[in-house]
Amino acid sequence: MMQRRVWPAVVVTALALAGCGGGGSTPAGGSSSAGGGSASAGSSAGGQGSGELTVWVDSVRLPVAKAYATAHPNAKVNIVTFDGDGNGATTLQTKIQLWNRTGNGWPDVIFSEQVNDPVWMAQKPFEFAAPVEGLIPQDLLSQWPAPSTAQCTINGTQYCVQDNLAQVVLWVNKKLMDSFGYTVPTTWQQWAALGQKVATEHPGYIVGNVGDSFGHWIYLWSGQCPLEQVKSGNNLLINSTDSHCTRMASLLDPLIKSGAVPPLSVFTPDFAKKYGGADDKVLLMPGPSWYAQALFDQTLHLPAGQITAAAPLQWENETPVTTGQVGGGPWIISKHSKNIKGAADFVIWATTVFNPEGAESRPGYPAYAPLATSWLAAQAKNPYFAADPTPALKAAAGQVWSGWNLVTYPDQPVWSNTVVTQLVAGKSLSSLLPSFGDALKQAAQAAGYAVAQS
């Protein structure tokens, strides 16, 4: 009966192995089907003939995909929603590995919330992305701003087009600021001073937050902290103890301590309960352009007539003013697509045509310039805003610091694991910077980078 003894353990292990492999047959990790798709759309997509199109989108891009399907009744569009790789998830890496291994199943078009995804999609071992040149006409491609095109260009070839720009601005609650008699800060120092004032004069109100998986993109990217600087090819500079990092951390630490900048994520029920709703307590908040609709309106339910945008904060009198970026998700066409023309048509439509107004309007600042112009014109008249936010949004679009490059690995989980969890536990950001840098280094090295730390 020797065998009998080992069977349970053997079987359990074997099932675990089988379970890993089986993960590919259903859209795992929070993905589900929606629209015209079926639950198995992810696995059956390999069999598409001409005219059939499988599109993977996050929930925010679902309306675009649905609108395309409605506007193109002849195109058979299978829509699959997934987590969008948000918060640094690696859903797409695992999926593409599986599709590559099985030799089929690739969707034709993917939207990713992760702006760095095309970087690895264009390279070995994934090699998923198709170059957009020749698929999207040059006269359209030239209408994307140069920094956006640069983010989609890997080793000299453009592999994606960005859906939206996600420049960080300073969101201002005009109504609260007016009633408290404060003036809108223009520098980080003024902002911090105001934060301390708020903490004593109006405790409970906040001037920002650091608990999101992208908190470092808001503060450290804006502050020119060299955490992801590609020097050449595979050489990466990660210096979390650079003065640009430490000075921003020192600025934030007292604010985190006093409660003016809580270490909470804006997308948690806790945050909405504490700071959202009709009696909201968000006075100021550095954040990306898409915060207005996706966060303030739809998540925190801040009433109309309160919020507007101000220009990104300046560090003392340093010029040029730089800002961060949170998102700017790209559309990627699969090089394996059997309907690559249809895929390109979808992407062109989604980025250069789709622009509904009113409540259904695009949540983010369109990357395609002509669309941005009409979107901004609509936003200027949008009654949700207390004042026209568009001058600030427009100015910030060109101010994203270019010293932060896109890399093949997600840095958000590293920030969340090593920094956010410790901030919640009461540690200071300054004390966490060295370990943050070390953890980033490990992630970078695991992804094959040669890392320099000074």
Added chain:
Amino acid sequence: MRSPRADEGRRAPAPTRVTGAQVTRTRGLGAARGGTFILPYLPFLIAFGILPVLYALDLAVTNDDGRWVGLRNVARAAGDYRFLPAFEHILLYTTVWLSSLIVLVVGLALLLHGRANRVSSTFRFLFYLPGALAGASSVLVWLFMLDPAVSPGSFLLHHVLGSDLFVESIAPGKLPFIFAMIAFWTGAGGWIVVMYGALNTIPHDLEEAARIDGAGAVTIALRLKLPLIRTWIAYMVILSFATGTQLFVEPQLVNQASLGLVPDTWSSNQLAFQLAFRYGDFNAAAAIAVGLLAIGLLAAVLVVTRTGLFRTED
């Protein structure tokens, strides 16, 4: 993703098989007749058990081109900066979970067995209920339970865990205990029912005799019933140990629900998954899988030899 779930499905019928096998042996029937019982199971065992293990073994000692590399994959996996933390997590988690499982399941089953029939069946049902929720969905329920903003047990979270926020509930230091708690409540009910069934196989005369000899309820439970269900406990330990070291669903879902606060390589099984499907390093992933298999086997051998799980008394 599915291992613990699949395992739960197998939990219930398995002890009956053991009983069946023991009965078969004690009745002295030939191995051939036993063979017919396991025959329908054999194809599945080979297809989903033996072959994947052989495949994993092959992957673990070869490289991408299929060439023999010895232990190099193991060394590479062990050298990964996430390897040690993942195994530390798993060790702590398995220790906490397994010890609470043994003590509480056996304790509760013994308590229930001493009660009047109606009371005990009600409680058995109550204990079983949380486990009736299938693996992943029970974790989702737990995510709500752990969020003080929405949890009905927020006062417990506040006083026991000291957390007023979801992020505090899932602070890194608490995670092994949180996962152990989730796993306990989703799995314990089924095991309590199994243990109760085991207790029912104890002949009533034995209990009667003990009582006449002056043994109280506690003595009967500890000195009579407990030794007689030892093999069932051993069986539970073996299966649960393997399930525990292969934790995947709980950390994976919490990783997503916490927007990445919990690393996606928290457990060793997750690390294997990430190595395989994110880095394309199937060989290192197989090395970890084989390592887990070895750990499970070692535990099984230890338990079997220490408890005499398969000792026949004829």
